[in-house]
Amino acid sequence: MERARVGSWWEALRRAVAGPDVAPVRPPLDRWPRLAAYAGPVGLLAVVGLFAVALATETGRHLPGVVPFLFAGLTVAPLLVLPRRPLLAWRLTVLGLATCTFNAPAGAAWPWNPVLALGSLLVLAVVATRVDRPVLVWVGLLTMVPVVALVDPDHRIDVVVPVLMLLVLGDLVRGNRLSRRALAAQTALSERERERRAVLEERTRIARELHDVVAHHMSMIAVQAETAPYRVTEVADGARAEFAAIAGSARAALTDMRRLLGVLRSESTGPETAPQPGLADLPAMVDAARRAGLAVTLDAPAPAGGTPAPVGLAAYRIVQEGLANAARHAAGAAVRVSVRPGPHALAVRVENTAGDDPSTVERCAGHGLTGMRERALALGGTFAAGPADGGGYVVDALLPYDGEGGDG
Structure with a gap:
């Protein structure tokens, strides 16, 4: 634990001295485009003026040759890069603080020229609001x-004292800014959660209305199909079997409808616990x-070795949809x-x-063929559907598997 903590502080030192700079922030003047258009020229004039003041101060110290110009340039250089590169501005500031003190007046409170002294405080204030606390500690030291x-x-x-005060206040400003950002993110998350809850409530309301309307009619169909043989005086055996099939299909559809409504009402669906149909269930469906x-x-x-459950389920659903399409669009046709x-x-x-009616052979636009195609492609297989040469319709699907596992 202590080694990790020491390592983190050494990493902070590396970042402060030679690490990448912090990401630039949006300039405040971007909110006012008209003022931002004048920011460049005004800033350039201000830098030129500060350079002149620094040069006059350094020249008054009787420095040789071009040294006053170098010191004046080093004084204003941090201000030029401060908006985009605050850490680089601080590094240049430390270099200026360490070198620009030659021939300073004896007993002066600030051994630097006024521009460098005040500019250093500005740079420290900006850096304190932009870097994290470990880096800021090294910046201060x-x-x-x-x-x-x-x-x-x-x-x-x-x-x-002024340097320490600026560092502490800058860190407080940065902490307050981060807190406001976290609060804004939490507010946005809460708003999304409220929207999600509203959607779930609407889904529940729709599910309730579907249950009240559709489930009632499906129940009535099942009851009428079961009681019809008793209300009709003469009913053939075939008709009785057909009424029983209608009642069974209605109750099966009612069960599926209730499962669908359960999905609509639930906030999140868990894994299916009921057995899924497979190849073994094809004879019963036929x-x-x-x-x-x-x-x-x-x-x-x-x-011989069974098929994987996903393949068996996909085959079952494809056959189921194919039979439903044949019954819907090709009444009286023979199906293989x-x-x-x-x-x-x-x-x-x-x-x-x-x-019996050739016009019904063509499939209408719906989701049945799309669902079959999606099931086949999800397993990495192929799917084709279209009219047959001699009339009718053909659905072909090839579902690959590795032979491991099976559903019987």
């Missing part, structure tokens, strides 16, 4: 080195289609279902002849 070494002992406290009046033949030999397992894939084919 490294800034104190030239202060303690070069300032007269009688005036040292007069320099140290028998139900026959009882409903559809002429169906099934060719589905059981695979073929499910042939291969060494690496399961071939599913649902083919129906032309119905």
Whole structure:
């Protein structure tokens, strides 16, 4: 633990001395475009004026040659890069504090020229609001080195106190800004949560209305189909079986509707706990289609090693949708279902002849074919559907599998 803490402080020192600069922030004047247009020229004039003041001060110290110009340039350089590169501005400031004290007046409280002294405070204030606390600690300590070494002992406290105050106030400003950002993020999160709750409440209301309307009518269909043979004096055996099939289909549809309504009402759905249908359930589905009046033949030999559950479920749903489409769009047609397992894939084919009304063979735009295609593609397989050459319609799907696991 202590080693990690020491390592973090050394990393903060590296960031302060030679690390990447902090990300630039949006300039305040961007909120006022008209004023921002004048910021560049006004800033340039201000820098030129400050350079002139610093040069006059350094020249009054009787420095040789171009040294006054170098010191004056080093004085204003941090102000030029401060808006975009605050850490670089601080590094230049420390360099200026350490070098620009030659021939300073004896006993002066600030051994630097006024522009460098006030500019250093501005740079420290900006840096304190932009860097995290470990880096700020090193910034403060490294800034104190030239202060303690070069300032007269009688005036040292007069320099140290303003520097420390700026660092502390800048850190407080940064903490307050971060707190406001966190509060804004939490407020946005709460607003999204309220919107999500409103959506869930609306879904619950829709589910309740669906249950009141659809489930009632489905129940009435089932009850009427069950009681019809007792209300009609003469009912053939085939009609009784058809009424029973209608009642069973209605109750199955009612069960599926209740499951769907449960999904609509729930905030989040857990994993399915009921067994999912597979290849073993195809004969029962085909028998139900026959009882409903559809002429169906099934060719589905059981695979030797079984098929994975996702493949079996996809095949079941594709056959189910194919039979439903044949009954809906090709009344009276003969339907052949073929499910042939291969060494690496399961071939599913649902083919129906032309119905009594040829105009009903063409499929209308809906979600059935799209759902079958999505199931096949989700397993990495292929899907094709279209009119047959001799009339009717053909659905072909190839569902790959690795032969591991099975659903029976």
